[in-house]
Amino acid sequence: MANESQAVTAYICCDDAKRALEFYARAFGAKEHIRFTSEDGRIGHAEIEIAGGRIMLSDEWPEGGVFSPKKYGGTTFALRVVVPDVDALVRSAVAAGAVVERGPNDEPYGDRACWLHDPFGHRWCFSTPIEEVSKEEMRRRMGDSFLID
16 A cells, blocks of 8 residues: 555545556556556546655545546646656656646756646646755845745
8 A cells, every 4th residue: 555654645536547547657657556446447546656656546436525626627736746857757748648837947946847737637746856956045046036934
């Protein structure tokens, strides 16, 4: 089951979890660890690993109040995953059907990062650390656009 050394594990709901599992494997290199399928064919629980982190997912369960972002027209959160090569990941994700919100860019906080949307309504940030940046240097790079404490 879930990686117990991981303090927080995202548990997402997908409209068509079977197709989502296939997409995550192609797009993000996800490795599936376990899948529970109900008699009616819905996935009640699955676990995948992307870049060493576990994510749990299921199909929608309206009888339990569990719905995908598609029901609500969007999501309220993003999943952030640190990967060895964000540019390669974006190429593979786009080829699999992801939509780029913001392409890979060297960010002032020291990561090369991108933002994607998967076909199931989830928002993802993938990043590759490229340098250590102090708060003072971030303040210098970002100017007055943010207060950095």
